[in-house]
Amino acid sequence: MPTAELLLDGLPAYRLSEEGRGVASIANMLTITRIHNSVSAAAAMRRVVQLARDYATRRTAFGKLLKDHPLHMQTLARMEVETRAAFLLVMDVCRLLGREESGLASQLDVHLLRLLTPVVKLYTGKQAVAVVSEGLESFGGQGYIEDTGLPGILRDAQVLSIWEGTxxxxxxxxxxxxxxxxxxxxxxxxxxxxxxxxxxxxxxxxxxxxxxxxxxxxxxxxxxxxxxxxxxxxxxxxxxxxxxxxxxxxxxxxxxxxxxxxxxxxxxxxxxxxxxxxxxxxxxxxxxxxxxxxxxxxxxxxxxxxxxxxx
CATH class of the missing domain: 1.20.140 (Butyryl-CoA Dehydrogenase, subunit A; domain 3)
Structure with missing residues (x-):
């Protein structure tokens, strides 16, 4: 989902819809991009959980591996549950979209897709920021160091609750x-x-x-x-x-x-x-x-x- 800052100087413009109906004219596209956003959110969550899980098997603190600290495992488990929930939400919306695009959707499917598209986008976008932030914390100071690549994951996640509708x-x-x-x-x-x-x-x-x-x-x-x-x-x-x-x-x-x-x-x-x-x-x-x-x-x-x- 590329984004950019454009300077349009003297460029001809053509109206594509009635004035005030811009959002309505691109509604079908918003369905796709919001679902793409939700997929990105679930992927970011899964990525940081996998990294944190691996790190827990290597990093020693207070005389034992992180994976042997119950509180740390509880934290990672909560991140895992959030990630699983996000994945199932996203895949169910993709299922509904597939049924609609192939002409197999029932009226119930159509209504669900319309409701769940903004719901899943808003929720997974927020949860991705929370889970990724928690994931960085699980690395301690390493999670804040640019060379690890971890801060970039959090910066990328932050946009997920912003574009395609806050x-x-x-x-x-x-x-x-x-x-x-x-x-x-x-x-x-x-x-x-x-x-x-x-x-x-x-x-x-x-x-x-x-x-x-x-x-x-x-x-x-x-x-x-x-x-x-x-x-x-x-x-x-x-x-x-x-x-x-x-x-x-x-x-x-x-x-x-x-x-x-x-x-x-x-x-x-x-x-x-x-x-x-x-x-x-x-x-x-x-x-x-x-x-x-x-x-x-x-x-x-x-x-x-x-x-x-x-x-």
């Missing part, structure tokens, strides 16, 4: 997607996840993560019902947390589905368990704490600009 822009795109489909994209989302969970219901070892994702999905449904009666500003304040929640719940369902396959390993099951230990529906818990109430926006602005806040 996190906030994509979060608002999710809201537009939901509004314009009259809720059909969310219906497709809920239907597909419930189907994935049902497919894993017979695996006893996956009962805890199945329950965790099912509970989070119910919380998300309740949020949607409550938010439908609120003002547009309420939803806008919740947009980023909604995007994260959609991604976390969907990733959990994919990890569970993957772990339920006949040839799944114990590692696959453990990854699903570890993923579902976190809070999966952030938007619901913040809603309960009143984080999106009408006063929030003005209080946030006052905080940022150091303005007087009236009690």
């Amino acid at each position: 996190t906030n822009v994509l979060s608002l795109d999710v809201l537009r997607c939901v509004a314009r489909s009259s809720g059909m994209v969310l219906h497709a989302y809920f239907t597909h996840i419930k189907a994935l969970l049902a497919g894993a219901s017979g695996v006893s070892s996956l009962a805890p993560p199945v329950k965790a994702v099912g509970d989070a999905l119910s919380e998300l449904e309740q949020f949607v019902q409550i938010a439908a009666s609120r003002s547009p500003s309420y939803l806008e304040l919740a947009a980023r947390d909604l995007g994260y929640s959609l991604a976390c719940i969907y990733a959990g369902a994919l990890l569970i589905d993957h772990a339920s396959w006949k040839d799944a390993s114990s590692h696959d099951k453990h990854a699903a368990l570890r993923w579902c230990e976190q809070e999966l529906c952030l938007v619901a818990s913040k809603q309960k704490r009143g984080c999106y109430d009408s006063s929030t926006a003005s209080l946030d602005a006052a905080l940022v600009f150091d303005q007087l806040i009236q009690d």
